[in-house]
Amino acid sequence: MEQKKFLKFCLTTEALQSYLPLFEGNLYDFLSHSPAFQGFEGSICVTKVMAELTIFMASRTLQGKEVRQKFDSTFAELYHDLDMGFTPVNFMMPWLPLLENRRRDHAQRMLANTYIEIIKARRNLKKGQPLTENDMIWHLMSCRYKNGNPIPDQQIVHMMIALLMAGQHSSSSVASWIMLRLASRPDIAEELYQEQVRVLGLSDKRQMKRLTYEEIGLLNLNSLVVKETLRLHAPIHSIVRAVKSPLTIQTNKPSELESRVYNIPTSHVLLSAPGVTAQSSEHFANPSSWDPHRWEAQPAVKDGNEKVDYVYGLVTKGVSSPYLPFGAGRHRCIGEQYHSPDGAPVQAETD
């Protein structure tokens, strides 16, 4: 949890505000260079393009200049190999002599070496030499555990790779679904465009003006599109926990079930799937239809205002909402806010 608190530093509102110009810069750069966005018609592989875009934007903002520069060459390939080792079989049996597992391990070692070199080079900067931007690597290099110890370089490396993986998969998957859903609903795409023209205005050259952090909050339909897409296509469909000590669970609705009490031994692993309630007609009318406007009428969940701090900052204590795409409890996502400003300019520019 202490490490989670260190990571949270780069996801604060102030940090996110400072990323916005970087997001936009990378986005415009991508749109002008990527073959996928030349001309006004044609077909593209949405998942591939969104994965590329997300990794460029995340690497530049969270990981720092050096990592972003390396993504143009070797890093992207290594990341791909790491990514291919991210399927259930690799999780269940990470030791299997599969080609994917070997490539994954090789990529992990190469990426780790690269991060170590970046950290070393930064430590060797002469006193008085200007710092590069205040990114996550700098921050972790200056953090100390409660016992006063600095974070060992190897741990910084592992945290940086974990962050890269945590943010990339989820964000690029949601971005792809948004594009695909919008392609099937031109009326919503048009509404989104009109909202952006209304809120952001057009420049003299009839181009959309640059977005400010505050304006993101005014793009109401934009946020409903993200919310509704996360309801139907939450990227993390299964959340698993190993039972560490014997657990007794009493069901809330005993009348509907044969057994009211479950005794769960430590040999078990529990799996929760938040998408089940998010797509249930018990909570959402016509649940399989993608309708961002449903949230305008959706009753708010009464989960109470109580908050709890698991060391990395206050989070809502309640877990009874049928809609929990970012999880709940101590392992709840710390990237929720990051995801929104990341998505907003992308959606606005590609509409």
Ligand code: HEM
């Ligand atoms: C649409 C985007 C995202 C979704 C839907 C999402 C969803 C989730 C969920 C459901 C969890 C809980 C996992 C569990 O309980 O085991 C989680 C954890 C986490 N997320 Fe995200 N996430 C997103 C984006 C991000 C981003 C952009 C970052 C970082 C920049 C991030 C960093 C993390 C981290 C570090 C954890 C681990 C927390 C822990 O184990 O304590 N996420 N995320």
